[in-house]
Amino acid sequence: MEESIRFQGASDGLQTVIIPREPNILSAKEPNASQENEAVILRAHAPRMNREASYLPPPAPTGPRVYITDPTPVARDKAVFSVPQNPRRRRAAKGYTATERTSSTESARSKRRTRLTAFSIVLVVAVTLFAGESIIKGLTLASAGLHLPDAASILLTDTNHEADTEPATVVETTQKAAEVEVIPPAALSKTDDLTETPADVALNMENYAEAHPNQKKGGKIVSITYTSKHATAHYGSLLFKNTTKTQQNIDYEDVFAQELPIKIEDGKPAVLIYHTHTTEGYELTERDWWAEGWSSRTEQAALSVVRVGTAITQQLEAAGFTVIHDTAIYDKNYNGAYDRSRVMVEKMLEEHPGLIVTLDVHRDAIHNDNGSRYKPVNTINGKKAAQVMIITGVQEGSVTDFPNWRQNLGFAMHLQNQVDTDFPGLMRPIYFCARKYNMNKTPCSLLLEFGSDNNTLEEAVYSGAMIGRSLSTLLAAYK
Numbered sequence: 001m002e003e004s005i006r007f008q009g010a011s012d013g014l015q016t017v018i019i020p021r022e023p024n025i026l027s028a029k030e031p032n033a034s035q036e037n038e039a040v041i042l043r044a045h046a047p048r049m050n051r052e053a054s055y056l057p058p059p060a061p062t063g064p065r066v067y068i069t070d071p072t073p074v075a076r077d078k079a080v081f082s083v084p085q086n087p088r089r090r091r092a093a094k095g096y097t098a099t100e101r102t103s104s105t106e107s108a109r110s111k112r113r114t115r116l117t118a119f120s121i122v123l124v125v126a127v128t129l130f131a132g133e134s135i136i137k138g139l140t141l142a143s144a145g146l147h148l149p150d151a152a153s154i155l156l157t158d159t160n161h162e163a164d165t166e167p168a169t170v171v172e173t174t175q176k177a178a179e180v181e182v183i184p185p186a187a188l189s190k191t192d193d194l195t196e197t198p199a200d201v202a203l204n205m206e207n208y209a210e211a212h213p214n215q216k217k218g219g220k221i222v223s224i225t226y227t228s229k230h231a232t233a234h235y236g237s238l239l240f241k242n243t244t245k246t247q248q249n250i251d252y253e254d255v256f257a258q259e260l261p262i263k264i265e266d267g268k269p270a271v272l273i274y275h276t277h278t279t280e281g282y283e284l285t286e287r288d289w290w291a292e293g294w295s296s297r298t299e300q301a302a303l304s305v306v307r308v309g310t311a312i313t314q315q316l317e318a319a320g321f322t323v324i325h326d327t328a329i330y331d332k333n334y335n336g337a338y339d340r341s342r343v344m345v346e347k348m349l350e351e352h353p354g355l356i357v358t359l360d361v362h363r364d365a366i367h368n369d370n371g372s373r374y375k376p377v378n379t380i381n382g383k384k385a386a387q388v389m390i391i392t393g394v395q396e397g398s399v400t401d402f403p404n405w406r407q408n409l410g411f412a413m414h415l416q417n418q419v420d421t422d423f424p425g426l427m428r429p430i431y432f433c434a435r436k437y438n439m440n441k442t443p444c445s446l447l448l449e450f451g452s453d454n455n456t457l458e459e460a461v462y463s464g465a466m467i468g469r470s471l472s473t474l475l476a477a478y479k
Contacts, residue, residue, distance in 0.1 A: 363386075
């Protein structure tokens, strides 16, 4: 089944215009950070595109896959908004001249400038009184080191913040890139070695390097491997970063012993894979520095977290499972992305009542205020892989309507255990936190972070293939 899901439509009196976005940055420091990571961590995010590449959609689905795609790409390097149409433009369309418009609008412009100046003065005074030196010294973003989905971070002081409420949109600085042809992923051969770089990934990275030979160094990319020293708790070999308030003494053994509520029927969808922050992308060059002005944000499915979802999907399908891979873009307007993806999840669950495993695939962003950026990485079977973090939540504080969170945690533990068995060192500690992120929709719903914006596409796709293979092994017991 192929279906298009769109959530933004035109309204009366609105027109679509392309305008630049200005950065909006907030600051915080991660509590309980390990010594080598004790720095103000930055995260940046935005639905901005930075490639003018020809749009080649993923290949037509084969086999039992249920594939959903948004077929309408928008211009890259710009944010698209719907705003009230300017009355002056309507007059111009009707034949009014510039001279006729000037005399009638000059006084209005003067009044607007006066009001804007007064508002700016009041705003500066208010912000200074409220935040003091922390604002004057410079605003920074809430920490990706908090292990929050990119662009889902909150101020650290806001301890009762609702998990699914997103902050004001923040943009990553971008630069206009040369036009590059983007190669779509090819069908997977069941005999393919996971360590072999997919041809589309290799070609896309090669094309990017050729198109950007003179990029300017912006800062260092630092590799970091998450281990037990980054965890706050463990059960056997399973590691956790537990930031909950009410579940610090949770009995992990009891949770792990629960039977997973999974029953898979032949020919029916077993897994839903989707991407709330669809435009999250990766570095396309293997190097130890990031380029000034560059952002990995992209609507090209072959270059973003969607390509990671494709790698997971291919492994599941090769093992005989039916998969729904939703590639619709939900973060063209960043605010409300989880609300929009939730509509799709609920629709899929209504159409496929037996569907219980849902994975929201993201990537992290870990930036330091000294200009360094971090990528979680480890070598698995001789090849670099982006480390993967599972996020699962709990019902506490302002997080409500999450009654089955123990089952979600149990599923996270079983998946982590399977991956640890198959590919030791691939996983970061499970992030167990007071968040929901649509995971309350089924008892086996998780959010997964594949590396960060400074991992390469190759590293992230390799990790996606490994997660897909381990998930296939785990689910095989429930056929």
